[in-house]
Amino acid sequence: xxxxxxxxxxxxxxxxxxxYGYSGLPTAVTAxxxxxxxxxxxxxxxxxxxxxxNAGMTLAYVADDRTTVNGGGIQRYDWNGTAWALTYTLNTxxxxxxxxxxxxxxx
Numbered sequence: 193x194x195x196x197x198x199x200x201x202x203x204x205x206x207x208x209x210x211x212y213g214y215s216g217l218p219t220a221v222t223a224x225x226x227x228x229x230x231x232x233x234x235x236x237x238x239x240x241x242x243x244x245x246n247a248g249m250t251l252a253y254v255a256d257d258r259t260t261v262n263g264g265g266i267q268r269y270d271w272n273g274t275a276w277a278l279t280y281t282l283n284t285x286x287x288x289x290x291x292x293x294x295x296x297x298x299x
Contacts, residue, residue, distance in 0.1 A: 194243065196247075196249070200216075200218060203254070205237070205241075208226060209230055210228050210240065211243050211252070237258075239257045239289065241257055242255040242292045243293075244294075244295040251270060251297070253268055254267045256289050257288065258289045265281045265282050266282040267280075267282075268280050
């Protein structure tokens with residue numbers, strides 16, 4: 193889970209796989225909304241773990257722990273004005289994907 197620009201976001205690898213978000217910070221149990229669907233990137237079921245959005249919500253990185261041959265690694269998504277588009281995946285250098293990441297958006 194992360195809080196970005198005053199909103200709560202989290203990932204799930206079951207059901208409809210992807211990054212979900214709440215508008216604001218929830219004070220009670222409410223329905224959540226899908227922000228970034230990662231299913232269908234690469235082969236096999238996506239398995240998102242950690243993620244980071246830039247302050248403008250136009251760039252996202254998602255750690256996917258699938259094997260690299262199946263699309264796992266650090267995925268970069270760009271907001272094109274209507275949808276998130278996978279622009280590339282950083283390979284971990286091994287056969288496994290990634291479960292965590294740290295991003296510096298300052299540069």
